[in-house]
Amino acid sequence: MARSWDEVATRLVVERGDALSRYAYLLTGSVDDAADLVQDALVRTFGTPRLGMTLPRAEAYVRRAILNAVIDRSRRDGTWRNVRHLAVEPAAVDSPASATDERLDLIERIRRLAPRQAACIVLRYYEDLTVDDVAQVLGISSGAVKRYLSDGLRALSSSIDPAGARAARSGGSHVGS
Template identity: 85%
Template sequence: MARPWDEVATALVVERGDALSRYAYLLTGSVDDAADLVQDALVRTFGTPRLGLTLPRAEAYVRRAILNQVIDRSRRDGTWRRVRHLAAAPSSVDSPNAATDERLDLLERIRALPPRQAACIVLRYYEDLTVDGIAAVLGISSGAVKRYLSDGLHALASSLDPAATRAARTGGDHVST
């Protein structure tokens, strides 16, 4: 006889497993890391029986567990990020398709953002959540979400076109004669 939380876990994996994997991939950039994150989040959520867990609530728990793991991993790996350029040359892959290059470049730039900024950007523009929805998922205030979105979008814009960002800050391109 299946218990209700078992049924919810099974339904979540069957119905929303791909979406959870895509969400984790957007936060990590690695299919393997994303799969590990989803698995760990499912174990954390369903490792012990939880009464009264509905499918939407379970998905919210799993998404929050994924995000928390990304943030925790980012904190642990902070030292490595500061020195990794000294140990290894970055790998690059040439692509015949400029759109693919731009998409991969943007994905890399999102992953370079601080974890909460990246999470807000992904939740807003991939999950299409409102500011209040993001605040509820992350357990932070709407004002904090707005700040993370603003800072994240500014960082992305300046990394994509530093000259335009400088011009916008100085009031435009003025040529002195």
């Protein structure tokens, strides 16, 4: 049993090691992290002998271990991002007055939109729903949601920068012409 298990591990590394490294690289974007992930996944998979392990099953186990490790890492990083501000004091604290003014301005601009445009903007960007989820909530098609989002964002951007919106409607800026 130990011999066939050891042979499967050796064959997997020799025959599929590069493919596993590429898979891990696609998930991490880092050669070093990918190598570490493959190594850890191999240890998890072959750390204890398993009965009936074939090369395809072993590769599937290793790939799943790589994916699980990436997901776990992103969860840990996300948790840290949510609490790291509690551990480090910011160098300078900005006045909240300008941010409050900007929020109030944005709220007023959203209120000026057509009701469906405003609903789509709020559900998509404030509630962080997907286009399909917004469509389901509002009982309209995904295409209609996309159109309302496009029109609503265009209206919001033109109310922020009227000169830029006019230039965009006229086919671009003609500065220096």
